[in-house]
Amino acid sequence: MSLVADRILPDEIERRLTTEWLGRTLHYYDEVGSTNDVARELARAGAVEGTVVIAEGQTRGRGRLGRSWASPKYRNLYLSALLRPPASDAPVARLGLVAGVAVCDAIRESHPATIKWPNDVLIGTRKVSGVLAEIEPDGAIILGIGVNLNTAAADFPPDLRDKAGSLLVAGGVPVDRTLFTVRLLIHLEARYVQERRLGFAPIAEAWCEMSAMIGKTIRVDAPGGQVQGVVLGLADDGALRLRLPSGVEHRVVSGDVSVVGGYD
Numbered sequence: 001m002s003l004v005a006d007r008i009l010p011d012e013i014e015r016r017l018t019t020e021w022l023g024r025t026l027h028y029y030d031e032v033g034s035t036n037d038v039a040r041e042l043a044r045a046g047a048v049e050g051t052v053v054i055a056e057g058q059t060r061g062r063g064r065l066g067r068s069w070a071s072p073k074y075r076n077l078y079l080s081a082l083l084r085p086p087a088s089d090a091p092v093a094r095l096g097l098v099a100g101v102a103v104c105d106a107i108r109e110s111h112p113a114t115i116k117w118p119n120d121v122l123i124g125t126r127k128v129s130g131v132l133a134e135i136e137p138d139g140a141i142i143l144g145i146g147v148n149l150n151t152a153a154a155d156f157p158p159d160l161r162d163k164a165g166s167l168l169v170a171g172g173v174p175v176d177r178t179l180f181t182v183r184l185l186i187h188l189e190a191r192y193v194q195e196r197r198l199g200f201a202p203i204a205e206a207w208c209e210m211s212a213m214i215g216k217t218i219r220v221d222a223p224g225g226q227v228q229g230v231v232l233g234l235a236d237d238g239a240l241r242l243r244l245p246s247g248v249e250h251r252v253v254s255g256d257v258s259v260v261g262g263y264d
């Protein structure tokens with residue numbers, strides 16, 4: 001292991017960024033509790049749309065469904081972006097899917113990746129990224145994105161070792177975290193602008209292509225119990241549409257999904 005910490009370089013991000021507004025205000029920290037919490041404080045203090053928070057490590061990284069997000073220092077990307085969509089126009093779940101598609105775009109520049117509903121990005125069967133989209137009372141959205149870039153297989157907590165991966169684990173070589181951040185911000189702005197201009201249909205289409213789940217039978221472990229059905233696609237609010245064995249259509253709005261029998 002290198003003795004010198006491999007840091008993300010904010011000046012280099014600024015130099016290379018070609019976005020119009022996303023990441024033009026960038027807050028970079030060595031360690032925070034959660035970048036989403038920092039972004040929320042900034043949002044409440046009036047920060048502009050496109051403000052981005054990045055930290056080298058998180059002590060209380062948060063995941064979906066009340067889970068924690070392992071956030072070791074100097075290995076991965078922990079980023080939160082503040083969006084201020086027009087009121088009542090963009091359900092938070094939909095923007096989470098926008099972020100998942102953008103992460104998949106960025107990873108696909110170097111590694112094969114797929115999406116698992118709602119916005120987990122996998123390489124093979126291992127999850128390498130997750131999105132936590134949160135909404136503020138005034139409608140501001142905080143998109144929290146974690147991407148495992150350079151965590152080595154042995155460094156994942158034992159309970160995650162079978163399920164979690166990183167770009168390093170998948171490709172065998174470390175990723176330049178600064179360049180990956182630039183790439184992600186460019187894709188995220190492009191996908192968000194696409195959603196704003198053209199609506200959700202192009203995002204849903206990209207998601208369906210990336211997900212490899214359409215037509216597959218999946219199991220959903222949701223708070224209300226377990227359901228199994230064939231994936232039809234995404235609803236306009238980001239819910240997953242399933243055909244149940246009874247023929248009835250069912251919407252999944254929360255929970256964990258897995259493809260029955262794997263993807264093949």
Ligand code: BTN
Pocket residue numbers: 033034035036037058060061062063064065067069077078079080120129130131132144145146147
């Ligand atoms: C998931 O459960 O899949 C979502 C994980 C989201 C993790 C990211 S890391 C940056 C941001 N800050 C957090 O505390 N969580 C998100």
